[in-house]
Amino acid sequence: RKEVEQDPGPFNVPEGATVAFNCTYSNSASQSFFWYRQDCRKEPKLLMSVYSSGNEDGRFTAQLNRASQYISLLIRDSKLSDSATYLCAATPSGGSYIPTFGRGTSLIVHP
Amino acid sequence: GAVVSQHPSRVICKSGTSVKIECRSLDFQATTMFWYRQFPKQSLMLMATSNEGSKATYEQGVEKDKFLINHASLTLSTLTVTSAHPEDSSFYICSARGWTSGSAGWTGELFFGEGSRLTVL
Numbered sequence: 001r002k003e004v005e006q007d008p009g010p011f012n013v014p015e016g017a018t019v020a021f022n023c024t025y026s027n028s029a030s031q032s033f034f035w036y037r038q039d040c041r042k043e044p045k046l047l048m049s050v051y052s053s054g055n056e057d058g059r060f061t062a063q064l065n066r067a068s069q070y071i072s073l074l075i076r077d078s079k080l081s082d083s084a085t086y087l088c089a090a091t092p093s094g095g096s097y098i099p100t101f102g103r104g105t106s107l108i109v110h111p
Numbered sequence: 112g113a114v115v116s117q118h119p120s121r122v123i124c125k126s127g128t129s130v131k132i133e134c135r136s137l138d139f140q141a142t143t144m145f146w147y148r149q150f151p152k153q154s155l156m157l158m159a160t161s162n163e164g165s166k167a168t169y170e171q172g173v174e175k176d177k178f179l180i181n182h183a184s185l186t187l188s189t190l191t192v193t194s195a196h197p198e199d200s201s202f203y204i205c206s207a208r209g210w211t212s213g214s215a216g217w218t219g220e221l222f223f224g225e226g227s228r229l230t231v232l
Contacts, residue, residue: 043204043223098145099221103154
């Protein structure tokens with residue numbers, strides 16, 4: 001079983017839709033969690049960190065469920081520009097804090 | 112925010128040649144940098160952890176003699192792909208961790224370089 005798993009998609013949604021991605025992690029000792037956005041042939045860019053209490057940034061909401069070991073990303077009112085691959089990452093506690101990435105979920109927002 | 116710069120962004124070379132990729136942290140010191148490789152539609156795979164002033168730590172299955180890493184200063188790490196072959200063609204991305212303080216305490220976010228797309232003919 002991979003340490004961090006994501007549904008690769010693609011999720012094909014119309015503009016204005018609400019879409020949610022889940023990401024599961026196997027290491028219960030994981031401490032920090034992040035969502036990254038990666039555009040085609042570009043480097044990943046941090047979208048948001050995921051806190052235990054959940055956090056929101058505009059149209060984006062991230063949630064953490066430690067009991068079930070998953071994190072989620074909710075995108076409301078999807079824009080065409082949201083089309084990208086969304087990577088989740090989990091960082092273990094202790095050691096060198098090297099995050100493990102999921103393979104990403106592809107989102108396509110169409111007119 | 113923290114910025115990591117990577118160069119070159121794209122390189123095409125003949126089989127058997129060596130290619131050097133540079134990764135610089137522009138506004139912070141990075142004692143540790145990470146090198147990843149990403150094949151199309153695949154996840155980022157950690158290749159090695161680059162430690163300033165000491166040897167890199169390689170992940171299982173990564174040949175340290177083929178992927179030479181040098182981290183000579185707090186702002187520069189280099190990855191050299193030696194005797195490159197077509198199967199080495201990939202997207203290589205470096206990253207460095209910047210520590211930020213927020214509502215949840217200190218979190219170590221990874222800042223990525225722009226990536227280097229290597230094509231070996």
